[in-house]
Amino acid sequence: MHIEHIDEHFNNRNVTEMNSDYYLVGIEDYPTDNWGRFKRVIKRSFRGELFVGLWVVMREMIRFDIHTVKYPEEKMPIGPRYRAIHQMKRLWESDAERCIGCGLCEKICISNCIRIETKLDASSRKEVSEYSINLGRCIFCGYCAEVCPELAITHGGEYENASDQREHFTMYQDMLTPLDMMRAGTQLEFEGFGSITPHEDERVKKTPLAY
C-alpha cells in the first residue's frame, strides 16, 4: 500500500518537463548593489511581521482551539514499527515466556548492551536466569528484535527512558508482559522487524511426517 501511494502521487520526477509535478518557487534575485541591500534591510525591519505573529497567538488564545500536544499529559500515538524500550512477550497458549535463551540478541547487538545468563531449570530446559539491556548504550537499531527466532524480544512504544545516570539497565522481569495483561488479552503483537510476514506458509517447504 505504501508503495502504491508513492506511485500515484509522485511518479514523474522529471523536473524539466512541462507537465511534471514540480514547479518553481518565485524567489527574488539577491540585490547586487549597496542601495539594493539597504532597501532590503529597511523592508525586512519595518514589515511588522512580529505583530502578525502576536496576532495569531492572540487570536488562537481567544478561540480556545489549541493544536499543541500537552506533553506529558497528552502523548502522540506511536506507530507499530517504532523502536523504543524492549518488551519480552509471552506465549498466548500457555502464558509461558517466549524467550528460549538462545543468546542471538546478545550476539547481534552492535552496541554490546545486551547480556544474558542461562541455566538448566528443574524440568531440564534452558532457562533465562538473568537478562539485562543497558539502555544508556542501546541505539534502538532493532537487530535484537529482528534476529529473535521466537518473536520474544520486541520493541515497544515506551520511549521515556531518560535517566540521571549514563548507564541504566532494564531487566528481564521489567520487560516481560505482566500476567494480568495476558489474562486480559491485551498483549500487543509485534508487527515490526522480524515479525512473520503474510503468506509465510506458502513460502516454506514442509517437512514430511510419518505419523
Next chain:
Amino acid sequence: MSKITINIDGKEIETQEGEYILNAARANNIFIPAICYLTRCSPTLACRLCLVEADGKQVYACNAKSKDGMSITTTNENIAKERRAIMEVYDVNHPLQCGVCDQSGECELQNYTLEMGVDAQNYAIKDVNRKDKDWGHIHYNPGLCIVCERCVTTCKDMIGDNALKTVARGADAIEAEFKDSMPKDAYAMWNKLNKSLIGLTSGEEMLDCTSCGECAAVCPVGALVDTHFIYTSNAWELKQIPATCGHCSAGCQISYDVKHTSIDNTDEKIYRVMNEWNYVALCGAGRYGFDYQNEVKSKDEAAFAKAVEAFKKADTIKFTSTITNEEAYLLQSLKEKFGYKLVNSEAKAFQTFLNDYSEISGTKLYGYDLEATHNANFVISVGAALKSDNPNARYALNNSMSINKGAGLYFHPVKDPVIEGLGKSIMTLYHAPLQEEAVLYLILDLFANKEKLPSDIADYLATFHSQKTITVEEIIKEEIIEIVKVVKKNEETGEDEEIEEEKKKMVPKKISKEVAVDDNRLLAILGADDKFMENLEKNLAKKDSFALIAGADLYTHPNSKNLARLLALIEKYTAFELTMIPNLTNTLGVSLICELDDEVGSYTIGYNTKGDFTLSALGNGDLDMPAINQQEGTLTSINKRVNPTNAAIGYKGYELNDIANELGLRAELVIDYTSMLPTNKGFKSKNFDDLPNHYENDGTECRGYLLDNVAVATSGNESVAKFGEEKLSGTLIYLANPVRQFTDFTNKATNLDEISGIYMSEEFLSKSDLNEGDSVKVKNENGEIIVNIVSDNKISGDIALLPTFDSKINSEALFSGYRFATASIERV
C-alpha cells in the same frame, strides 16, 4: 613404510604406503566430508560421508588405504547424491531447537547440512521417545544424537575405558519403499542409524569410568555435554586462550574458554576446557580441573614487604614442581646470586635418576616420548600407576594396542582393573614391591641381545636359568583304520548290497610326555604364572616396534641407581624406546634448570609448600602467588617439549618476579626469562612470543620446541649391582592418587569431586572387618595419620592407596622416599 604418490582431484600428493585416503587428503588440505572418523582411532564407518572414487571404484576414504599411483576423485554426481541423502537422513526427526543446544553452532550436523545443500526433506519415520539421560559428569540427549559413534570409538581406541556402546533404539523398520527410491549408501546408513543409540556398557544408570569427558569433546552435535557446562554459555561468546594443562607431566594442549563471570561481574571466568581432540586426548583433571586460580583482590603490600624481608633472612627455598620453567630459572638465579639452597625432593630424585641413567646412556634425557609409544606395537610399563600417574601414557598404551594391533605388559604391585580392562592383549604382572630391579633384569633377559650385552650382566642373567623337566599333556592326531559297512549299488546286478570298506581316519589322542624346558627363576621371583611365557610369545608375534614406559616408583626406589642403569642398558641393548614419566607437571624442567639440594637450612621459604614463610598459589600462604592458569610461561612435558601456556584469567597480586626484581634481578615480565633458559641442558634461546601452540592438519605438533637431548660423557662402566630379594611384608600402602587428582590444585577444582582418604579395593574391604567411611589410624615407623576409608573400584588387591592431592592428609609422613611402605591399619 615407504613414500608413495597419489592423486586426489588432480593434485599430486605424497603420503605413506597404507595411509588412509582421508588422512592423506587432510594432511594436504584437501577436504573430504566425514563425521564419524577420528584421527588416531580406527574407522567406524557409521556416516559414510567420506565416500570417494578411487581408481574408478567407490570406497570409503576413512578405511581405504592408499596405493602408489592411485587416482582419487572426491566427488561425482552419484557421490553428491549419496551425501545429500545421508545428510537428509541425519536431519530426519532431529529437533529444530538449535537455539537451545549447547553446541551453539559449532555443530557438524549444521555445517554438513548446509554444505550438502539440504533445503528439503524427503524421508520420514516415526520417532521413538528418546529421553535425556544424566550419566553423572556427562549428560546425554539421545534426541540430538546422530549415532556417529565417535564417543564409542574414542572411549575404546584412545581412552581404553570401553564405557560406551551402541544400544537398541527400538524404532519401527524403515518403510520398504525407501529401499528402492533412496541412494544405496544413504539407505544402509539409515538402516544402521535407525537401530541404535548410545548407552553405557555397564548397563548401570551412571557412568563409572575414569571420567575424562573425551566423549563429550568429540561429539559433533550437542548430544553429549559436560554436565557442569549445560546451558551456561554459547560457544561464540567464549574466548579461547591457548594453553598447556598444568596438572601432570603430559603437558597436553588445551584451550581455556573464558567469558565474563556474570551480568554484573566483568571478571573473566573459565567456562570449559577444549582440546584438539584429533591429536590430543585429555584426562578428567585437564578437562574439568580448570578453576584452580588464586583469586586475589589487590596487591597486598604489607605481605609483600614481609616476603622481601623473609627472602633476605632465608637460606632455603623449598618448592614443588608445579611451577613454570621461567620461575624455576628465577629460583636458580636467586640461588646463584644469594646462595639459597633449593629443595624439592621429588625433582631431586628424578634429577639423580636421570644423571645415573646418563652415565650409561650418554644422553641427558631418555630417548623417546609418548608419540613413540603411540606408534609402537609392544609396550611395557614399569613402576607407574599408569592410569593416575600420567593418563596420557595409559592412552598411548591403549592406542598402540587398539590401532597397531599391539600388545602390552604391565608390571606393578597394585592390581588395576582399569589396565586389565584395556583389552585381551594386555598382560599384567603384579610383582612384589622392591622387585622392580628383577623386572628390568627380566626385560633384559627376554629382549636383549645376549652377545652384545656386557658379559658380567649376561652371566648374571644366566644364573637365573636352569633346565627342568616337566610333564606336558599334548593332543596329537593319530591315524587309525576303521572298517565300515556301506551300502553300494552293485553295478553288475543293479541291486544294493552291503560291503565292507576300509577307511582312514584321524583321531585326536591325549598323551603325556616329559620335556626339558628352560626355567627362568626371575619369573618365579616376580610371581608370574606358568602360562606367562606362553602368553608372552603369543603376544609377541608379529611385533616390530617396542616402547618402555618407566614410572615414578623407580626414582625413589632404594636402589634407584641400579634401576636407572638398567633402564639405560635396556635402551642400549634392546629395541625398546624408553620414556620416563616425570612425577609432576614440570619435574623435568625443574630437574634440568635447578641445582637442587638435599637438606633444608634454618629458615625456609616455601613455594606452594609449607615453609617458615609460605608463598602459595593455593591461597593459604603468607603471600599469594598466581596459579598456572593465571601465568604466562613454559612447561616441560614428558615428551621433552617446552610448551607455552598463557594466562586464562587475570591476577591482581604479586608474583615471584616482583620479589626477584625487588631483590635485584631485572625483568619486566617473567617471560623475559624464556630465552635465557640454559641451552647447555637442551633448552633453546627462543622468545616466549615466538613459541607456537597448535597442531597442523596432518597432526604435526607445533607447540613450543623440543629439548635437545644433550650428550653426556660416559665412563664406559656398564656394570650394575645384583639385586637383593628383600620384599616388604605385612599390610602395604602405596603413595598414589585416584584418577583425575594430582595435587592440591586439582583438589581445589570444583568439578573434581574425588573424596580423599585411604583407598581400599572392594576385595580388600570384603576380606577385612573395615567398612567404607570408617576412620582408621595408619601407622608405621615413620609416623601415623588418621584417615577415612574410601572404597575404590578402580583398584583391586590388597594394597591400600594413600593420596598426595589433599595436603590435609599428610601421607608423605608414612613414606621414606619409596612409594611403597608397610603399615598397620587399625580402626579408631
